[in-house]
Amino acid sequence: MLDKTGIAKRIAKEIKDGYYVNLGIGIPTLVANYIPQSMDVVLQSENGLLGMGPFPFEGEEDADVINAGKQTITMLPGSAIFDSAMSFGMIRARKVNLTILGAMEVSENGDIANWKIPGKMVKGMGGAMDLVASAENIIVAMQHVNKAGESKLLPQCTLPLTGVNCVKKIVTELAVLDVLPGGGFKLLERAPGVSVEEIKNATAGKLIIEGEIPEMEI
């Protein structure tokens, strides 16, 4: 079973040289730490920055330089600043190659819910609805089951949707899965020490298992 760092490390392997990548809040933010130094990857922060760098050294933080999670960050050489309309313009126009975000639920046809729990939590969707509606390549980083042990990979989402038919790949503490165009979670890899049986038990939606499922390399 993977911890959050393990999920981030596995997702980092999906990033290719030359990619522009948008990382969501939470586990996706950690992915930045595991992108190989040899790769040219530019991180987009949807508040209006391309070229996001690491957190600043203590004492060097600048209130005018933050990321979409409102954290103080740095700008790498070659960075560019733009306004919020252009930021979502480049997302809508599919200039951003990969979007990695968290989810509360994903359905077997690729619907995602991550912005609202009726009667309990209303924080808002931020940029998530824009990202999932436009991105070609969406990877979800999430826990396979919730705190009550219930599957978050479902036949249908129960929470208000963020987007429909959009998630392509999911990385959880147990597995890597593709969401097939015709519906269904196709099991690609198992986390170290996790059996196919455990993944079956943790997946409420349609799970497709073909042949031997390799253990993931991280």
Added chain:
Amino acid sequence: MNKVYSNADEAIADIANGMTLMLGGFGLCGLPENCIAALVKKGVKELTCISNNAGVDDFGIGLMLKQHQVKKMISSYVGENAEFERQLLSGELEVELIPQGTLATRCMAAGYGMPAIFTPAGIGTEVAEGKEVRNFNGKDYLMEMAFDADFAIVKAWKGDSMGNLVYRSTARNFNPVMAMAGKITIAEVEELVEPGQLDPDYVHTPGIYVHRIFQGVNYEKRIEQRTVRSKQ
């Protein structure tokens, strides 16, 4: 062409109860701090505020919420404000949550003289309820209307007396698109300069969009999430 006001109180003097305001900023970054303080002091009420976030309990729009000056918030993310959540759950505050890109682009449309835009954001979700859907090249898009705001209130780094504005780093965010979108736009700046002192090639908002400008004072520039790494 002198648009200079002496301070925030003077610049916002004719903002009245029931008006619709756009307020620039993302989180607490690039906020028109002086104008928010002046609006709190003036006590103007029943406002509709269009702003990406609602501040925190004791800073930004949170200060106006605490005084019950806001009737309706139009935002994309409001997760940092306990008073906001309390007013929302008790029904004191009306809230319209919309996708961040939709919010920005509805501002842009107003500034570009376009009545509406089409975006895929929100298709198949509750955001789409009651809205017109059009299909272009096999994909569904929602029609979203340009905003109509009485005042846009923005914060820039530098500006000149003709209203030309330059923003700094990610404090730019919603400020340029909102500056373009108000019937009357008020800009507060950290440094007010004479015409000719800003390089025309580096002006972000042309002064034609800005009606009032003043030199702000005592910027706190609060940091919402201070994250650092240690020197090793």
